[in-house]
Each structure stands twice: as C-alpha cells, then as structure tokens.
Amino acid sequence: MRGAARISRPTEIAFTEARRSDWEELEALVIKATRRGLSRFDARDTARLSPLYRNVCADLARARSSRYSAVLVDYLDGLVGQAHTVLYGQEGRLLDGLLRRREDNDPLHLAFPRAVRRRWRAMLLSFALFFVPMFIGMGLTIADPHLAFRVAPESMLRPLAEAYTHGFDGGRDASEGVLMAGFYVNNNVGIALRCFALGVFGGLGSAIVLVQNGLTIGAILGYVIAQGAGDNILTFILGHGSFELGAIVIAGGAGMSMGWAIVAPGDKTRLASLQAVAKDLFVVVVGAALMLLVAAGIEAFWSPSAVPSGIKRAVGGGFFVLVVLYVLVAGRGERAR
Amino acid sequence: MRAPLDTVVQIETPEHIVFEHRLAGPARRALAHVLDLVLCYGVLLLVGIAILFGVVGGAALSGELSSLAKASVGLVLLLVFIVQWVYFAAWEALTGRTPGKRALGLAVVTTTGRPIGVREATLRNLLRAADVLPVGYVVGLACQLCTQRFQRLGDLVAGTMVVVPERARGGSPIVLRPPATAAELASLPQTVRLDPEERAAIELFLRRRGQLGAARERELAELIAPVIADRVGAAGMDPVRLLALVFDLAARAGRDEGPVSSRGGS
Numbered sequence: 204m205r206g207a208a209r210i211s212r213p214t215e216i217a218f219t220e221a222r223r224s225d226w227e228e229l230e231a232l233v234i235k236a237t238r239r240g241l242s243r244f245d246a247r248d249t250a251r252l253s254p255l256y257r258n259v260c261a262d263l264a265r266a267r268s269s270r271y272s273a274v275l276v277d278y279l280d281g282l283v284g285q286a287h288t289v290l291y292g293q294e295g296r297l298l299d300g301l302l303r304r305r306e307d308n309d310p311l312h313l314a315f316p317r318a319v320r321r322r323w324r325a326m327l328l329s330f331a332l333f334f335v336p337m338f339i340g341m342g343l344t345i346a347d348p349h350l351a352f353r354v355a356p357e358s359m360l361r362p363l364a365e366a367y368t369h370g371f372d373g374g375r376d377a378s379e380g381v382l383m384a385g386f387y388v389n390n391n392v393g394i395a396l397r398c399f400a401l402g403v404f405g406g407l408g409s410a411i412v413l414v415q416n417g418l419t420i421g422a423i424l425g426y427v428i429a430q431g432a433g434d435n436i437l438t439f440i441l442g443h444g445s446f447e448l449g450a451i452v453i454a455g456g457a458g459m460s461m462g463w464a465i466v467a468p469g470d471k472t473r474l475a476s477l478q479a480v481a482k483d484l485f486v487v488v489v490g491a492a493l494m495l496l497v498a499a500g501i502e503a504f505w506s507p508s509a510v511p512s513g514i515k516r517a518v519g520g521g522f523f524v525l526v527v528l529y530v531l532v533a534g535r536g537e538r539a540r
Numbered sequence: 541m542r543a544p545l546d547t548v549v550q551i552e553t554p555e556h557i558v559f560e561h562r563l564a565g566p567a568r569r570a571l572a573h574v575l576d577l578v579l580c581y582g583v584l585l586l587v588g589i590a591i592l593f594g595v596v597g598g599a600a601l602s603g604e605l606s607s608l609a610k611a612s613v614g615l616v617l618l619l620v621f622i623v624q625w626v627y628f629a630a631w632e633a634l635t636g637r638t639p640g641k642r643a644l645g646l647a648v649v650t651t652t653g654r655p656i657g658v659r660e661a662t663l664r665n666l667l668r669a670a671d672v673l674p675v676g677y678v679v680g681l682a683c684q685l686c687t688q689r690f691q692r693l694g695d696l697v698a699g700t701m702v703v704v705p706e707r708a709r710g711g712s713p714i715v716l717r718p719p720a721t722a723a724e725l726a727s728l729p730q731t732v733r734l735d736p737e738e739r740a741a742i743e744l745f746l747r748r749r750g751q752l753g754a755a756r757e758r759e760l761a762e763l764i765a766p767v768i769a770d771r772v773g774a775a776g777m778d779p780v781r782l783l784a785l786v787f788d789l790a791a792r793a794g795r796d797e798g799p800v801s802s803r804g805g806s
Contacts, residue, residue, distance in 0.1 A: 214791065215791050216791070256555075257555060260553065260555045260557040263557055263559070264557055270736050270739060272714070272739075272743050272791065273740055273743055273744070274743075274747070280559050280560055281705070283553070283557060283559045284551075284559045284560070284561060284653070284705060285705065287551075287553050287559065287653060287654075288649065288653070288654070288655050288705075291553075291554075291654050291655075379610050381610065381611040381614035381615070382610040382611060382613050382614035382617075383614065384614055384618075385613065385614030385615060385616070385617030385618040385621075386614065386617050388617070388618055388621050389617045389618065389620055389621040389624075392621065392625070393621065393624065393625065396625055396666055396669065397669045399666060400666050400667050400668070400669035400670045401669060401670055401673075403667060403670045403693055403697060404670065408670065461697075474696060477696070477697060478696075478697065478698075478699050481663055481697045481698065482659065482663075485659045485662060485663060488662070488666065489662070
C-alpha cells in the first residue's frame with residue numbers, strides 16, 4: 204500500500220516546483236485586491252481568481268495528506284485563508300452596505316419605519332419608560348421647583364430659566380449655532396446609541412437610561428415652567444422634539460428588543476436569537492441616529508432663532524405630524540415582495 | 541491530525557477545505573485599542589492646540605470667546621463624537637481593521653471566516669458602550685474569557701471575531717548541505733520511515749540550526765538521533781548529520797510516512 208502511494212505522489216520539491224507559479228499568481232491577486240479593492244480587477248484577473256483559488260485549495264489538501272513540510276502547509280493555509288477572504292467578501296463599499304445591498308432589499312427610508320413597527324411592543328414600552336418619568340419629573344418640579352436642583356446644579360438652571368424668560372428675540376449668531384450643533388450631536392446621539400447598546404443586558408440598561416433621561420428632562424422642563432417661561436421653552440422644544448425624543452424612544456425600544464431576545468429566545472439558542480434580532484435592528488439604530496442628526500441641526504439653528512413664535516409653533520407642529528406619519532405609515536402596504 | 545490548539549479556529553470553505561485562523565487574545569487587542577486611542581486623541585489634541593493658538597489666541601484669557609472660537613469648539617465636539625462612535629465602525633466597515641489593529645496584524649472577520657460588512661462593523665462597535673463598563677472594558681474582558689473565540693459582547697452580537705491573519709510567506713525547502721556522499725547513502729536504507737511527529741520535530745530542528753550554538757545543536761540532536769539510528773541501522777554517525785540526511789531522504793521520497801507511530805515497534 205505504501206508503495207502505491209509513493210508512486211502517485213510527487214516529492215515535495217517536485218510538487219512545489221510544479222505549482223509555485225499558480226501560488227505566486229494568486230498571492231499577487233490577493234495583494235492587489237486587499238490594497239486596491241476588487242473594483243480595480245480587470246476581466247482577466249476576475250476570471251483567474253476563482254480557478255486559482257480552487258486549485259490552491261486542492262494543493263493544500265494534497266500537501267496535508269502527503270505530510271509535506273509544515274512550512275509549506277502553513278504557507279498554503281495562509282494563502283487559502285486570504286484568498287477566501289477576498290473571494291467571499293460581502294458589501295465592500297460603505298454606502299452600498301447602508302443603502303442598497305441589504306438582504307431584504309428595502310431602501311433605508313422604508314426599511315426603518317417598517318422595522319420600528321415590527322417591534323411596536325418594545326417601542327410602546329420604551330415610550331412609557333421615557334414619558335411617564337418625564338411627566339412625573341415635570342409635575343414634581345412644578346409643585347416644588349427646588350427639587351430640580353437634585354438633578355442639575357442651581358448654577359446651571361437659573362441662567363437657563365432666565366434665558367428662556369427673555370425669549371429668542373435676539374436669536375443666536377451662527378457661530379453659537381455651530382457650537383451647539385456639535386454639543387447636541389455629541390451629547391444626544393451619544394445618549395441614544397448608548398441607550399441601544401446597554402439593552403444587551405436583558406433590556407435593563409436601556410430602561411435605566413430611558414427613565415433617567417426622562418426624569419432629568421422632565422425636572423428641568425418643570426423648573427423652567429415654574430419660573431414662568433413655559434411658553435418659550437415649549438415652543439423651543441416643539442421644533443426639534445419630535446425628532447429628538449422620538450429617536451431616543453426608538454433607540455431605547457431597539458435596546459429593549461435586543462434584551463428581550465436574550466430573555467425570551469423562543470426556539471433558538473440565546474446567542475442565535477440575539478444575533479438575529481441585532482441584525483434586524485441595525486437599520487433601526489441607523490435611522491434613529493439620522494433622526495438625531497436632523498434634530499441637532501434644527502435645535503441648533505432653527506429652534507433658538509428669532510422667528511416669531513407663532514410660525515415656530517406651526518412648523519414644529521408640522522414636523523411632529525410628519526414624524527408620526529412617517530413612522531406609522533411609510534412603507535405600509537406596498538411590501539417589496 | 542492532532543486536535544488544534546484552542547487559540548485556533550478552523551474554518552471550512554465551500555470547497556470543503558479547512559483552513560485555520562489564529563485568534564487574537566485580549567492583550568494584543570488591548571494594545572491595538574490603545575494605539576487607536578492614542579492616534580485619535582493625538583489628532584484631537586493637535587486640532588485643539590491649533591484652535592487655541594490660531595483662533596482663540598490671547599482673547600481666551602480675557603473671557604469673551606470670539607465667534608470663530610465658538611464655532612471651532614463645536615467642531616471639536618463633533619470630532620469627539622466621531623472618535624467615540626464613528627472611527628472604529630467606519631474603518632472596520634471599509635477595511636476590516638482599524639489602524640491600531642493593522643499595526644498589530646489583527647483583522648476582524650465573521651465567525652464563518654468572511655470579511656465583515658457595514659452591519660457587523662457598526663453593531664460590534666456600538667456595543668463597545670456595554671463592553672467598556674464599568675470601567676476599562678471589564679465587562680468585555682470577562683466576556684472574552686468566557687467565550688471560546690475571545691469574543692466580547694460586541695463580537696457576540698455581531699457574530700464576529702478578531703484574528704491574526706497568517707502572512708502568506710513561502711518558506712524555502714530545506715536543502716542538504718553538503719550533498720549526501722555515496723558512502724553516506726550506502727550506509728542508509730533507501731527508504732526511511734518517519735512518522736509525522738518525528739518529521740515535524742526534525743524539520744523544526746533543522747530550520748533552527750542556524751540560531752543554535754554547536755554544543756546545543758548536538759545536545760538537541762542526540763535526543764532523537766539514537767532512535768532513528770537504531771531504526772535505519774546507522775550507528776556511529778554524527779547525530780546532526782544523520783537527522784539532516786534522514787529528513788532529506790524522507791522529503792525526496794514524497795510521502796513515506798511510515799506507520800502512525802513507529803517508535804515502539806520495528
């Protein structure tokens with residue numbers, strides 16, 4: 204038996220000499236693909252890649268079964284691994300991955316509200332966890348404004364209330380707008396993303412972030428209202444609030460969904476259930492982040508502007524109706540498939 | 541085949557070929573992360589200094605910020621956001637590795653060994669916010685130690701792992717120098733039986749010869765040479781030379797692996 208095997212197998216040196224040119228060609232293609240991307244391949248490269256890869260796979264199998272030297276086997280192992288990465292790559296381009304090449308083939312602007320509605324129970328829960336504490340906080344500080352100093356320092360709240368009492372007649376200059384836009388992006392989008400991420404602990408993290416932010420915002424709101432600037436601050440908030448608070452509720456709902464996937468995995472393992480749900484929630488989180496970017500722009504440049512408050516309220520109300528309609532109605536009925 | 545070490549994952553391709561990825565451990569990944577942080581906050585610091593000197597100047601001390609300064613603070617805040625939430629996800633979505641990972645030879649792949657896409661990159665980096673808790677990635681580290689593939693929470697959610705892709709470097713075959721003399725060949729049988737482990741051990745030894753002192757080289761060779769000498773009936777030959785000759789014969793014979801273990805018998 205060993206004799207037969209010896210006849211059918213070339214020696215390692217003969218094998219290496221016969222196959223080396225293919226290995227080097229594949230190596231060059233792999234380097235080209237990783238450095239400059241598959242889009243730079245010409246027709247010949249593309250046609251060569253897959254047969255070369257399959258041949259090298261066969262070489263690796265042969266080298267292993269023939270017990271060729273460890274260096275050769277390692278080399279072929281690495282080459283197959285790298286070529287596999289190139290050949291079986293997915294969604295190479297950032298924008299493609301975001302906008303088009305997702306499995307369900309829905310464009311993002313329809314996939315987002317659909318995914319939100321699919322998770323309506325989590326979204327409702329998130330809504331309650333945010334707005335109930337907010338109204339409680341607001342009620343408490345309207346009744347006793349001093350309670351507000353427990354969530355925010357007095358030195359911050361007093362000037363704030365004062366500013367809202369004066370209204371926005373002066374408006375804000377553009378540079379302050381840029382400053383505040385940077386602050387809102389950093390702060391609010393960060394809160395929403397963290398609210399989603401912490402949902403991985405069985406949804407508890409999201410719940411805590413929602414309740415905490417609801418209470419804080421409610422308390423500050425109540426304090427300012429108690430100081431007699433209620434009209435102004437509500438006008439201010441109405442402009443961007445539907446985007447901002449809506450997005451935070453949606454991000455929180457996504458976090459709760461993720462947590463629920465671990466708590467009640469159904470017929471999957473907990474890990475598989477978590478991964479499947481997270482995959483589905485990706486589009487929700489991206490959508491919520493985009494809503495917050497819009498909100499930051501409005502909050503920095505439009506809400507504090509010197510436009511008469513009547514117009515501001517009308518526009519804010521318009522935004523509110525738009526957001527609600529978008530989330531509840533967009534993409535309904537005309538399923539892609 | 542021996543069972544692989546537990547820091548190696550085997551991946552089966554659609555061609556039914558199994559190849560291996562070495563997993564990256566927590567220390568190497570932490571180092572890559574520190575490098576990324578140094579890079580990011582280094583750039584931020586430079587921007588901050590540039591703003592301080594170029595825009596704010598002496599006016600900062602007098603209290604009132606100029607409008608240009610306010611705008612640039614907004615820009616810095618935007619950069620902080622990008623560092624915290626965008627930098628890692630964008631690099632990994634585009635190239636599968638951040639600059640820090642590249643420097644340490646790491647790459648992120650899916651657990652099936654494929655390159656990651658935008659979704660995986662985004663999810664695993666969003667979940668950083670959970671891994672970093674309560675301080676300094678304690679949750680992430682604990683999770684890495686509990687999972688088979690050193691996955692932190694973000695990796696588990698996105699179905700990814702961090703590997704050290706093997707550099708594909710062709711090693712040169714081992715050449716017998718000086719070539720075997722007729723007398724040496726006559727004293728050895730035409731075929732030599734080496735089992736895979738013996739073969740691997742001798743190969744490793746021969747490749748390291750250049751880095752060993754002569755005495756150490758001989759000492760190591762003497763560990764295995766007597767067994768081989770007994771088998772091939774070549775007593776009295778220099779042990780190092782014997783191993784080189786035997787390996788050369790085995791390599792030339794293509795596959796002559798002998799019985800699975802030839803140590804006890806024959």
